[in-house]
Amino acid sequence: MRKVLREQGLSIVFALLFVFALLGQSFAGLGVHNENQRAHGASPIGYWEFVTSSNFVVDVAENWQSEFLQFFVFILATIWLIQRGSPESKKPGDQGPGSDQDQLVGRFARSRSPAWAKVSGWRRVLYSNSLLLVMGGVFVVSWWLQSVSGVVVYNADQLAHGQKSVTWLGYVTSADFWDRTLQNWQSEFLAVGSMVTLSIFLRQRGSAESKPVGTPHAETSTEGE
Template sequence: MNRLLRFARDNGLSLAFGTGFLVTVSCQAVAGRAQYNEEMRSLGAEPVGFARYLASADFAVAVTENWQSEYLQFFLYLFGTVWLLQRGSPESKEMHKAGTESDEDQRVGRHATPRSPRWAGAGGLRQALYSRSLGIWMCAVFLGSWYVQSVSGAAAYGEERLRELQSPLPWSEYLAAPDFWSRTLQNWQSELLAIGSMAIFSVYLRQRGSPESKPVGAAHDATGVEG
């Protein structure tokens, strides 16, 4: 197997979903611009070019309002599954493992192996940060995209108000506006539903060959067992 094929095999998930992301966000930009220009024409305004639409608040808020909800899902799931359990779900740890687990279980400190990441064997702040680095990163991306969504949403909402001959709202006031929370909560509720659904449906349903599912023949009450 040559190096290119080996790289594709070893990184199939990230390459497939990364390519899918680029394709869909490109298509979203094309469709979003078309919809935006339809609205402009209905108001008697000039349509915008593709580059200008990509730099617009309308496109930014359409993208980031989904990003922040997705990363909120990851953040909540990572931290929630440390302590919260679901009997029979492969998405849950085994019932006796609630909590951060022992250093031996996590292979940190003196229990680190030669193949462990360097900071896993370190002590103090470095180990504490690395032990939570995935959740911290997901939280940081969530907060960053939430902030960008709020700023771009305020700008897009301000443009709508100007077209209606109303004064735009400052960012601080937009954070309390129904438009902002309607955009935000419609995404949050769907992500929470998805997390809960996956946790409970995977107790009773199976997907052969997937590591997100229990083996087909596993008992319904088998917890923390993945295929």
């Protein structure tokens, strides 16, 4: 158990942080929702009813889709684009998907390489792009959940104010939907851009996301090794 905790510590810690944060959001959200219910003369609801409601789902999905979009775009961009001096970038001249030898696929695969890296055809193509496909898939599903739950919440608010409800298409083309969506996207792109740029000049000793403290600013990735 101690070895597992030591070797898998990063994923375990972030999984626990995710669970605790999601639980905290659910209880805080329930409190806010029930305060609004009382303020409008309606009855408060229970925890399970809230976490299965569109109000909770839209907030969760709204954040998930922006996070996975961030990683999808970043993974795709770093195939072809570089940032000289950033540890988040490949070395200048290494743009592109790389050769089979660089990627250790086909006849260049090692004995411990994943099975689908050793074969050819659609399995290698699928596995070679599996990270991007999964990130993109989660983004699309989260975006769809946000839109479906969001239209329910939006229409409930419309009816409460004596206004007409809208269709799903009407909602995803509305200002309300894109206001909620783009305010998350811009913050994610700012965060990634800041990390890429600031890591050129700033350091964090011991972090895999930083170059060694004494590495020259212009040195990209591990080009000096």
